[in-house]
Structures are given as C-alpha cells and as structure tokens.
Amino acid sequence: AQAVDRVEWAYQLGSYLVDLPLFEGFWLKVALNLAHRPYPESRWGTVLHSHGSMSLAENLLNQSRKNHREELLALVAGLLTHLALDRALHPTIEGAVHSHLRPDEAPAQLHEALENYHALIWHREHLGNNGLGTKVLREAIAFGPDPDQPQMDAWLVTALRQALEDVYGLDPGARAVRRWTDGLWNYRNVLSRFFAKVSIASSERLPTQ
Numbered sequence: 001a002q003a004v005d006r007v008e009w010a011y012q013l014g015s016y017l018v019d020l021p022l023f024e025g026f027w028l029k030v031a032l033n034l035a036h037r038p039y040p041e042s043r044w045g046t047v048l049h050s051h052g053s054m055s056l057a058e059n060l061l062n063q064s065r066k067n068h069r070e071e072l073l074a075l076v077a078g079l080l081t082h083l084a085l086d087r088a089l090h091p092t093i094e095g096a097v098h099s100h101l102r103p104d105e106a107p108a109q110l111h112e113a114l115e116n117y118h119a120l121i122w123h124r125e126h127l128g129n130n131g132l133g134t135k136v137l138r139e140a141i142a143f144g145p146d147p148d149q150p151q152m153d154a155w156l157v158t159a160l161r162q163a164l165e166d167v168y169g170l171d172p173g174a175r176a177v178r179r180w181t182d183g184l185w186n187y188r189n190v191l192s193r194f195f196a197k198v199s200i201a202s203s204e205r206l207p208t209q
Helices: 002-006 008-015 017-023 026-034 043-050 053-063 069-100 107-126 136-140 154-168 174-191 194-204
Strands: none
Touching (some): 002 069, 008 017, 008 069, 017 043, 017 174, 026 174, 043 053, 053 069, 069 107
C-alpha cells in the first residue's frame, strides 16, 4: 500500500500490464472494428490471459528484491488487482459472449465490448461521466512518473521481458514491447478526445440484447 501511494503510476501500469499485447496494431483494429470485421487475436494476449499470470506476478515480485523495489511492488499490486477482477468477471462475460455473439464478430471483440460497457457504467456511477473525451484516461494511463512519457523506461522493459522469458520460455523482444506500448499510447490519446464519444454506440447496444 505504501508503494502504491508513492508510485501510483506503477500501480496503474500494473493494472493493465497483461493487456499490453492487445494494443499491438491499434489503428488496424480500429479500422476493422469500424468495418464490423473481426480482427486477429494477440498470441501474447491470449497466453497472458490463459495461464501463468500468477507466476508472472511472482517473478516481478522476486525481481523487486534486487532493484526498483517500490516501483515493482506497486506494479505487482496493480497486476493482482487485474487478475482478481478477471477471475471474478470473466465467467459471466464469457457466458454473455456465448449467448449474444453475432456472425460478424469475433469472440474477443464482443468480450471487449462487454468489458467496455462495464467501464462505462463504473464511470457513470462513480465519476458522473463516461470518461471518454475527458482527461480521465490521460491521467490513468502512464508509463512512468512523467504522465506525458510515451514509453516505459529501459529498466522496466528489461524487467518485463525477463519475467516473460522466465515464465513462458520466450522473450518477446524490445520491439514487440514497443509496439504494445505504442498502441496503448494511441488508445489513451484517442479516447481522451471528443471523437471518442462516438465509440460509445457499440457498447450502448448491449443492454438491449
């Protein structure tokens, strides 16, 4: 808790750490989504969400004993928050995907839309707005102590790559990590602008089904 208070950006980053690979090819996914076309699933995203995530947290926790203790402790706290929410919500979400999937959707896309709708509801109930087109996302998504820092520091990229190699037996490489973070940075910037309010429509249809 002390680490989270001191380096909140690391906690926030940890809360979406396993989602990073899902943002690779962000602009392509935006185009395919607007065209109601399924987009390719992320191999790393699937692996991180399927198995080994607790081992990933354990590896990062062990690394915190050597260097960057507070940052990695906060990162792990955020990661565990994400995993806890996934375990609580995913059975219900996957049940809804099974019931409502359309022929022009991929399961991952409807899963994402359902999670986005949950996010809309949370923002409305707790913040009084949708969060889209506001500064909420700009403040919530960060890669370092400087909120306008568009990439993770080299030490953190190294720690993440080492953890992935130790847990899964494969290092994605610095370029892949860069593509992941580039995609999330574009997502952050797009959804912080007024245009993002248009994207609510795809999620608003869900309660009527």
